[in-house]
Amino acid sequence: MTTDELIWRIAGGSGDGIASTSQNFAKALMRSGLHVFTHRHYPSRIRGGHTYTEVRVSAEPVRSRGDGYNFLLALGDSFARNPQENAYYGNEETKPLTENLDDLDDGGVIVYDSGLLDTDDIPNFDERAAEHGWHVYDIDLRTIAREHGREVMRNTAGVAVTCAIADIEPEVIKSLMDDTMPEKVFEPNMSVFDDAYEAVHDSFDADAPDISVPSGDHDEEQVLISGSDAIAYGALDEGCRFIAGYPMTPWTEVFTIMSQNLPEVGGISEQVEDEIAAAALAIGASHAGVKAMSGSSGGGFALMSEPLGLAEMTETPVVLIEAMRAGPSTGMPTKTEQGDLEHVLYTSQGDSHRVVFAPADAEEAYRQTRRAFQIAYEYQIPSIVLYDQKNGGELRNVPASVFDEEPNPDLGSVITEAELEDAPHDPSGKYNRFQHDPGSDVSPRSLPGQTGGRYLATGNEHMEAGHISESPANRVNQVNRRMSKMETIRKELDGDDGERNVHYGPAEADHGIMTFGSQQGTAAEAVDRLNEEGHSAKLLGVSELAPYPVDEVTEFVESVDEVLVVEMNASAQFRGLTQKELGRYGEKLSSLLKYNGNPFEPGEIVDGFVTSIVEDGTIPGHETKFVPATGD
Amino acid sequence: MSAFNAISDDHEHDRNEYTPGVEPQPTWCPGCGDFGVLKALKGAAAELGLSPEEMLVCTGIGCSGKLNSYFDSYGFHTIHGRSLPVARAAKLANPGLTVVAAGGDGDGYGIGGNHFAHSARENHDMTYIVFNNEIFGLTKGQTSPTSPKGHKSKTQPHGSAKDPIRPLSQSLTAGASYIARTAAVNPNQAKEIIVEAIEHDGFSHIDFLTQCPTWNKDAKQYVPYIDINDSEDYEFDNTDRTEASEMMYETETVLHEGTVLTGRYYVDEERPSYGQEKRAIGEMPEEPLAERYFDDDYEWERVYDTFLDRHK
Numbered sequence: 001m002t003t004d005e006l007i008w009r010i011a012g013g014s015g016d017g018i019a020s021t022s023q024n025f026a027k028a029l030m031r032s033g034l035h036v037f038t039h040r041h042y043p044s045r046i047r048g049g050h051t052y053t054e055v056r057v058s059a060e061p062v063r064s065r066g067d068g069y070n071f072l073l074a075l076g077d078s079f080a081r082n083p084q085e086n087a088y089y090g091n092e093e094t095k096p097l098t099e100n101l102d103d104l105d106d107g108g109v110i111v112y113d114s115g116l117l118d119t120d121d122i123p124n125f126d127e128r129a130a131e132h133g134w135h136v137y138d139i140d141l142r143t144i145a146r147e148h149g150r151e152v153m154r155n156t157a158g159v160a161v162t163c164a165i166a167d168i169e170p171e172v173i174k175s176l177m178d179d180t181m182p183e184k185v186f187e188p189n190m191s192v193f194d195d196a197y198e199a200v201h202d203s204f205d206a207d208a209p210d211i212s213v214p215s216g217d218h219d220e221e222q223v224l225i226s227g228s229d230a231i232a233y234g235a236l237d238e239g240c241r242f243i244a245g246y247p248m249t250p251w252t253e254v255f256t257i258m259s260q261n262l263p264e265v266g267g268i269s270e271q272v273e274d275e276i277a278a279a280a281l282a283i284g285a286s287h288a289g290v291k292a293m294s295g296s297s298g299g300g301f302a303l304m305s306e307p308l309g310l311a312e313m314t315e316t317p318v319v320l321i322e323a324m325r326a327g328p329s330t331g332m333p334t335k336t337e338q339g340d341l342e343h344v345l346y347t348s349q350g351d352s353h354r355v356v357f358a359p360a361d362a363e364e365a366y367r368q369t370r371r372a373f374q375i376a377y378e379y380q381i382p383s384i385v386l387y388d389q390k391n392g393g394e395l396r397n398v399p400a401s402v403f404d405e406e407p408n409p410d411l412g413s414v415i416t417e418a419e420l421e422d423a424p425h426d427p428s429g430k431y432n433r434f435q436h437d438p439g440s441d442v443s444p445r446s447l448p449g450q451t452g453g454r455y456l457a458t459g460n461e462h463m464e465a466g467h468i469s470e471s472p473a474n475r476v477n478q479v480n481r482r483m484s485k486m487e488t489i490r491k492e493l494d495g496d497d498g499e500r501n502v503h504y505g506p507a508e509a510d511h512g513i514m515t516f517g518s519q520q521g522t523a524a525e526a527v528d529r530l531n532e533e534g535h536s537a538k539l540l541g542v543s544e545l546a547p548y549p550v551d552e553v554t555e556f557v558e559s560v561d562e563v564l565v566v567e568m569n570a571s572a573q574f575r576g577l578t579q580k581e582l583g584r585y586g587e588k589l590s591s592l593l594k595y596n597g598n599p600f601e602p603g604e605i606v607d608g609f610v611t612s613i614v615e616d617g618t619i620p621g622h623e624t625k626f627v628p629a630t631g632d
Numbered sequence: 633m634s635a636f637n638a639i640s641d642d643h644e645h646d647r648n649e650y651t652p653g654v655e656p657q658p659t660w661c662p663g664c665g666d667f668g669v670l671k672a673l674k675g676a677a678a679e680l681g682l683s684p685e686e687m688l689v690c691t692g693i694g695c696s697g698k699l700n701s702y703f704d705s706y707g708f709h710t711i712h713g714r715s716l717p718v719a720r721a722a723k724l725a726n727p728g729l730t731v732v733a734a735g736g737d738g739d740g741y742g743i744g745g746n747h748f749a750h751s752a753r754e755n756h757d758m759t760y761i762v763f764n765n766e767i768f769g770l771t772k773g774q775t776s777p778t779s780p781k782g783h784k785s786k787t788q789p790h791g792s793a794k795d796p797i798r799p800l801s802q803s804l805t806a807g808a809s810y811i812a813r814t815a816a817v818n819p820n821q822a823k824e825i826i827v828e829a830i831e832h833d834g835f836s837h838i839d840f841l842t843q844c845p846t847w848n849k850d851a852k853q854y855v856p857y858i859d860i861n862d863s864e865d866y867e868f869d870n871t872d873r874t875e876a877s878e879m880m881y882e883t884e885t886v887l888h889e890g891t892v893l894t895g896r897y898y899v900d901e902e903r904p905s906y907g908q909e910k911r912a913i914g915e916m917p918e919e920p921l922a923e924r925y926f927d928d929d930y931e932w933e934r935v936y937d938t939f940l941d942r943h944k
Contacts, residue, residue: 277747
């Protein structure tokens with residue numbers, strides 16, 4: 001067991017307050033100067049079911065879940081279904097313990113609520129605990145909570161026990177609770193906290209495990225932020241004041257954050273009848289001159305396919321957010337996957353042209369959402385921000401200064417009434433809003449209500465003033481103009497300061513790992529470990545999926561012997577995209593895939609790399625799958 | 633100072649201003665009822681003194697969807713069934729616009745039926761004209777949601793087994809606050825109804841009977857028609873939901889027996905529009921959002937100052 005970091009897992013049932021307790025725990029430790037990273041696992045139900053959140057805590061920056069964990073707080077599932085022999089779901093009452101033991105490190109700590117759980121119900125528990133050197137604490141958290149307040153306060157009791165065992169200063173937790181709880185809730189919680197804290201000291205002093213939370217210090221003020229927060233904040237700082245949506249996990253988080261914040265800044269949120277309407281509303285609002293967005297997860301995004309094409313054809317700027325979860329169809333609603341890449345790239349009829357960014361983490365999500373808006377409004381094209389349940393929901397500390405940026409309400413390529421006076425119109429007086437200008441792919445758009453700007457926006461192929469036309473010459477001109485935006489955008493992105501596609505590890509490394517989106521941080525940790533272990537590896541984490549950074553990726557692939565492409569889906573979509581865009585290198589690109597609903601652990605990438613690139617072969621005992629390069 | 637001066641324009645406008653200077657001739661078939669909608673809309677817009685550039689006409693797909701090709705204003709020819717969500721949002725973004733949505737009976741009552749129900753429910757301040765010809769025209773004569781039971785077509789070779797939609801009743805149930813039916817053969821009534829619908833603060837639904845002489849030859853030309861508000865044979869209070877409902881039911885039933893009833897079926901002037909409701913709960917700004925992007929003095933909020941403290 002490592003003692004330089006705590007990986008704390010709080011487990012129970014949905015509705016037991018696991019998410020809020022872990023969030024407060026993470027924030028308290030962040031305030032104390034530590035780096036934190038959370039990983040959520042929960043079922044698609046309101047009450048009960050195997051749920052946990054991991055909080056990884058370190059003095060050094062953390063950007064991934066770890067391999068396994070070292071501290072289990074098993075609270076019991078208050079809403080477990082009655083154990084029934086041969087039930088598909090097994091014995092839910094014991095799951096906070098049974099489901100979590102396989103991943104617990106040797107020498108780890110188990111605290112369980114003996115008011116709800118009994119280790120006699122767990123097969124071979126004592127033998128396993130002895131074999132792995134686990135330190136087991138049975139404390140009746142429920143009774144402590146009931147004595148001073150309500151049963152739900154057993155979460156507080158569990159946190160207090162954690163503090164006692166892991167040497168966390170109680171004041172760190174208490175001051176946060178003081179900030180977040182009303183007085184009448186805070187007082188009983190403090191009594192619960194103190195009693196539970198003492199219960200550990202009274203009973204187990206002699207058997208203290210070798211674990212204590214490190215101490216740390218931040219150079220600057222930190223905020224605890226999720227990817228969903230960051231996407232919403234990027235949109236708000238970019239002047240987005242209109243959102244339309246329909247709830248769907250995990251996209252609901254962004255929609256909720258926007259809906260709660262928009263009224264404060266004089267914006268409008270519309271929860272509408274379906275996702276077709278949602279995308280169409282965003283297009284309507286943008287058409288009328290307001291920066292607008294919509295979004296969904298896979299199934300809802302499928303309904304947006306036709307409006308997405310309408311935005312391309314009418315050159316209406318819009319930003320759509322796609323939060324991936326395990327598919328196909330309803331799939332696993334609360335579990336993560338990266339299986340919608342091809343869906344967002346190609347959905348909707350005809351030759352698609354759209355921008356797709358896949359941010360890796362909260363900081364990238366903020367910046368790339370902003371860039372997505374800028375590109376959309378400058379080039380009158382849909383931009384899509386693609387993320388997943390993992391990086392949408394994970395909380396991490398980020399310097400507050402990341403958000404110390406100026407707002408940008410610029411509407412991009414629009415024309416003013418004054419400019420319209422001298423702008424080209426057709427003989428009927430309509431503004432040539434879709435004109436062919438050899439110097440530019442984009443015609444500035446007029447907005448309804450402007451004098452001298454009227455035109456027809458239509459999903460049909462159309463002439464300069466919007467009139468429907470099937471003339472071959474006009475068709476080719478219009479298609480070429482719309483499609484050429486992708487090349488222009490590629491050039492503009494190439495000129496950006498800073499990296500959207502992240503290079504990590506020694507430049508001269510022999511082997512490459514590639515990821516897109518949310519797996520980047522985990523792969524970076526794997527690269528560190530590989531190099532420490534004597535291997536030679538580097539990482540390219542790609543965020544720009546369309547237009548694809550062909551030159552940058554080519555250079556990376558050229559610079560190494562082989563590349564392992566790591567992604568969370570079963571059909572190697574990112575590797576496929578890379579091969580299609582590069583047009584070669586099939587023999588150099590192999591895949592490491594995972595699609596069981598859980599994100600990669602760094603160790604799985606380490607083992608996958610060692611197996612595939614260094615040794616060649618299969619990966620026994622892993623939940624990942626290796627697919628060799630073409631011709632291997 | 634407004635960035636949208638067509639909205640505050642108070643000039644008079646001649647009906648010919650809404651006729652495109654280039655290709656004013658619609659491609660509709662001779663005798664098509666759609667001409668009647670176009671003519672009535674031009675007459676109504678002129679009567680209301682609307683500048684072509686303060687109007688946004690959003691259409692769906694089909695013969696009716698071409699309305700904004702032949703009506704010169706800002707236009708958005710959307711996709712099949714989706715004119716309403718595009719139109720709704722444009723109105724919310726810039727409430728100064730006069731927003732009219734239009735489409736066929738398949739567009740509005742079939743593929744876009746969900747949007748129809750919810751737009752009416754929300755009572756958006758806009759006008760929705762449904763060109764109801766009881767058939768799919770542009771795709772060459774298939775049975776539509778308003779085709780009568782037993783209607784034979786290439787896709788319903790044994791006659792439709794389905795009862796037709798009851799568009800007026802549905803509209804009332806969903807929550808529209810102005811509901812009328814008119815017919816292309818009744819241009820004066822049609823114009824008056826469009827004027828009232830645009831002036832109405834809320835969701836105005838006009839079921840506009842538009843004969844299809846090409847694909848629906850069996851159907852009547854919607855003559856003779858009866859104006860239920862004028863006829864002594866029909867007495868009802870169109871501000872009373874129950875009486876309106878009964879009148880609608882009868883109207884929908886007798887259409888297929890050869891009696892064409894038209895008029896204003898339901899008018900609720902009391903119900904606040906969606907924009908008013910939304911402003912009342914603080915979820916919509918008083919000033920048009922679209923103006924803000926042109927307001928150099930507006931201080932745009934920063935996340936860093938506004939929302940970040942809760943994460944510290």
